Amino acid sequence: MTRYAELSIKSICDAIEGAMDDLVTSGDLVVVQNFDELSEGMNDENVLQIYPESGGPVSGDSETHKFTLGTDPVIIEDATIHLDYYARQRSHLGEDMAQLVTGLDVIRAKIKSECTVCSIFGIDVKNFQWDWNRFVITYAECDYVGVRFTLKVRIF
Helix, strand or coil: CECHHHCCHHHHHHHHHHHHHHHHHCCCCCEEECHHHCCCCCCCCCEEEEEEEEEEECCCCCCCCEEEECCEEEECEEEEEEEEEEEEECCCHHHHHHHHHHHHHHHHHHHHHHEECCEECCEECCEEEEEEEEEEEEECCEEEEEEEEEEEEEEC
């Protein structure tokens, strides 16, 4: 497991990508793209893209957002990571939604299987939560139906 001092946003995104690659192997996704693999165009459907969205220190004075781990004080941070699932190019509402719900359930199950009390995707965290929202988004001049998973991770 990645320990507190080693944790970076890159390591969180890499851990998520590594876990989600299992869904490519099983045929549930066509490709998983981490933040450094994104492009201006989309050639496939059933794609999951992972990228950091926001973050920062937990609010409070210096005594409430720092703690000592060993001998070094550590700042507690919140990080938001997005996982965007592009189910398919928008064409037929019933078929679009059928593929969307199938992918939604597979990704939800994978996230739930990777989360324990203080670990997500094999990374030690202080706390986490996640949710999802359906979207229709234009990407490379095409409309896609999909789901945005928002992972909010409290890290040391």
